[in-house]
Amino acid sequence: MTFYKKNILFLLLLIIIVSMAFGCESNFKEVRKNEYSEFVPSGDADNVNLKYTDSGKIKSILVSPKMFDYANIDFAFTEFPNGVDVTIYDNKGKKTFIRSNYAISYKQTNIIDLQGKVKITSEAGQMLETEQLYFDQKNQWFYTEKKFKLTDAKGGSTGQGIDFSKDFKVVNSQRIEGEVESSE
Secondary structure (H helix, E strand, O other): HHHHHHHHHHHHHHHHHHHHHHHHHHHHHHHHHHHHOOOOOEEEEEEEEEEEEEEEEEEEEEEEEEEEOOOOOOOOEEEEOOOEEEEEOOOOOEEEEEEEEEEEEEEOOEEEEEEEEEEEOOOOOOOEHHHHHHHEEEOEEEEEEEEEEEEEEOEEEEEEEEEEEEEOOOEEEOOEEEEOOOOO
């Protein structure tokens, strides 16, 4: 009879231990899911060709081989890891062309960060080259603190730090070198 009681006690103890082990395993997996946060895009697109219109007029065209949209995080952004080609149209239909090896657009601030062999060309022949350039979409304004090279029909200049309007009509540069022909 004591042997029978010991076996029943052993079986009960074994059942309790096994139940706890399986119960803890399930709970442990749930806890691990909560600590693990994935940083994956909510959208992924290949060969992107986006056209932005306002009142039936095309304002800009963006072409990129790859786009990742991270709209599912607190500070949402869209990334273009393989670069962009952008054409911006002004109200008169004049174009400004932008090319970079990498770009990231922040949704909350409306700032676009262009990186790697950034090149902007206007229809009038003005061209700016730099390694990084920001574009403030709200104010339609470009700026950088990096070294740049600016060329147009009047000459060329280099420097570090520049900001200008999207049509190159207003240009403010810092630490500039080079020769520029004056109309005076």
